[in-house]
Amino acid sequence: MARRDTPEINAGSMADIAFLLLIFFLVTTTMDVDAGISRRLPEKQPIDAPPPPVIKMKNVFEVIINRNDELLIEGEYHEIKDIKQMAIDFIDNGGGKGNPMPNEVDGKECTWCKGAKDEASSDHPNKAVISLKSDRSTSYGTFIKVQNELGKAYTTLRNRLAKELYGTTYTEMVDDLSKDKGNATLKDKIDKIKSMYPEIISEAETN
Amino acid sequence: MSKFSKKKKGMPAINTASLPDIVFMLLFFFMVATTMRETSVMVKQQLPTATEVKKLEDKRLISTIYVGEAEDQKKYGEGDKIQLNDKIADVSQVRNFIFSQREPIPEDERDYMTTLIKADIKSNVGTINDIKKELREINALKVTYSTNIGVEK
Numbered sequence: 001m002a003r004r005d006t007p008e009i010n011a012g013s014m015a016d017i018a019f020l021l022l023i024f025f026l027v028t029t030t031m032d033v034d035a036g037i038s039r040r041l042p043e044k045q046p047i048d049a050p051p052p053p054v055i056k057m058k059n060v061f062e063v064i065i066n067r068n069d070e071l072l073i074e075g076e077y078h079e080i081k082d083i084k085q086m087a088i089d090f091i092d093n094g095g096g097k098g099n100p101m102p103n104e105v106d107g108k109e110c111t112w113c114k115g116a117k118d119e120a121s122s123d124h125p126n127k128a129v130i131s132l133k134s135d136r137s138t139s140y141g142t143f144i145k146v147q148n149e150l151g152k153a154y155t156t157l158r159n160r161l162a163k164e165l166y167g168t169t170y171t172e173m174v175d176d177l178s179k180d181k182g183n184a185t186l187k188d189k190i191d192k193i194k195s196m197y198p199e200i201i202s203e204a205e206t207n
Numbered sequence: 208m209s210k211f212s213k214k215k216k217g218m219p220a221i222n223t224a225s226l227p228d229i230v231f232m233l234l235f236f237f238m239v240a241t242t243m244r245e246t247s248v249m250v251k252q253q254l255p256t257a258t259e260v261k262k263l264e265d266k267r268l269i270s271t272i273y274v275g276e277a278e279d280q281k282k283y284g285e286g287d288k289i290q291l292n293d294k295i296a297d298v299s300q301v302r303n304f305i306f307s308q309r310e311p312i313p314e315d316e317r318d319y320m321t322t323l324i325k326a327d328i329k330s331n332v333g334t335i336n337d338i339k340k341e342l343r344e345i346n347a348l349k350v351t352y353s354t355n356i357g358v359e360k
Contacts, residue, residue, distance in 0.1 A: 005294060011224060025234060029241035034354040035269075036265040044343045065332075070248035090261030136333030140274075140326045143335075144255040144352055159353075203339075 006124040034070045037147050039201065058120055065149075067135040080145055080202060087153035090121055091128045091197065098124025101195065112196060125157075128180055130201045157197045160173045165193070242266070250275035250290050255328045255359035263351060268320045270308040271353075272301065274334055275327030287327075287334040298334075301341040307349075325353040 011161035063083065064072040070077050073086055092112030100106055110124045122128035130150055134143055166173070170193055176184050250273050263269055273290035277283035288295050291304040309317055321352055322342055335352075342350065 004223035011227060014227035015223065018227050018234055022234040022237065024231055025237045025241065028244055029237065030244050031241045033356075034269065034351075034353060035260040035356050036263070036323065036350070036351040037259060038255055038261050038321070038351045039337055041343050041350055042350040043348065088269055134332045134336075136331060136336070139328070140330045140332055140335060141255045143332045144257055144285040144354060147352065148257040148259050151257075155259060159297075161289065171244075184354075 012193055031102075037144065038064055038149060039147075039203070042202070055127075055129060056123075058095075059122050059129060061087060061122070061130045063130065063132050063146060064148060065132075065134045065138045065142055067137040069187060073147070080142075080149060083146060083149040084156070086155045087130065087150055088156060089115060091115075091125050091132075092157055093118055093128075094124060096123035097120055098126045101126070112164070114160075119133065120180065125197045126195075126200075128200065132201060132206065133178040133204045149199075151199075154199050158193050161196060162189075162193050214245060215260055246273075246290075246293050247272055248290065249278055249279070249293075250288050251327050252325060253328045254353055254355050257354040258357045258359050260356050261351070263321065263323065265319070268312065268316065269323050270305060270320065271325055272304070272338060273322045273325045274338070275332050276330070287330045287336065288331065289334070297335045297339060301338055303347050303349050305342065305345055319349075320347065321349040321351050322347055323351050323353050326344075 016204060062195075064073070071080060071083070073083060078086070092113045093115035094110035095115075095117050096119075097107040097109055101108070107124065113125065115121070130151070132146065155171065162170040162173060166189060170190070173190055173193075175187060177183060177190060180186070193206055222233065230264070252273065252275055274287055275290075276285065277288045277295060283295050287296060291294065291300060296304070305322065309320060312320060324335060324338060343346070
């Protein structure tokens with residue numbers, strides 16, 4: 001039997017079709033991952049709610065941003081780069097007894113704090129409130145920068161604590177958890193560190 | 208006639224059979240690595256940059272509110288505008304927007320719903336606060352301020 005060559009199929013237009021599809025996907029899709037700074041808003045209080053417990057002024061770290069994006073930290077003018085260290089000093093002060101941790105009746109002193117134990121500064125990380133007040137016309141960019149610096153302060157402290165307790169940083173632990181979602185022991189560790197340095201940031205508006 | 212025939216003139220055809228394969232490979236890469244653009248953004252968007260960020264995983268549970276100056280200032284005027292879905296809207300419409308986003312989500316997952324505020328770097332905190340006030344009213348308490356992911360210096 002005579003061997004017959006199969007005729008070659010012209011696939012020249014295949015590339016064109018694939019390019020067409022490719023360009024379509026390039027145009028209609030985005031690659032960006034949504035990321036951002038997460039915060040939890042305070043719950044709405046009913047009108048007949050009991051007045052909130054009085055917070056001692058020494059447990060409040062006051063950051064005010066004015067309409068010209070200038071910062072007033074604890075009543076003094078400062079720059080954005082100063083916030084982080086000031087916040088760390090304030091949160092980590094540990095000058096007294098804190099709120100009772102879960103499963104405890106009385107508040108204990110902060111044994112993991114390395115701060116100055118200044119009487120005039122915060123008692124305990126779980127009592128230390130950071131109050132961020134901003135003007136209506138404060139620019140959003142500055143607001144985020146300040147939020148970011150405050151976040152950095154907490155991360156620094158948590159990293160330090162995690163290094164002491166578990167030999168790895170908090171950031172690494174969070175990264176590991178995002179890769180291995182079902183890891184319960186790791187999650188417990190992270191929650192423990194979070195409860196030892198809870199992030200308490202209150203955002204208010206001044207006019 | 209000589210034994211050696213003269214070479215054919217011109218270039219031989221280049222075999223392009225692998226070209227579609229390469230393009231298909233690119234195509235599949237883009238199909239897998241990207242997500243569909245859902246809304247066209249009608250406000251100026253230059254996001255601030257931050258390092259302490261959390262990536263948002265589940266797109267289903269995110270409702271996005273865009274804030275910024277309108278691209279088309281002749282039509283919408285100056286100042287910060289709020290965009291919900293594909294329309295420039297008013298603060299008072301934020302409520303209904305969140306309700307409509309909440310509707311298709313199963314009851315037990317509603318607590319994980321997050322409102323992503325994508326605001327321009329130059330917009331005012333006042334506008335954001337107005338939105339936050341609305342969100343508090345309807346108990347949508349999880350908020351994320353969208354930023355670009357920066358690198359630690």
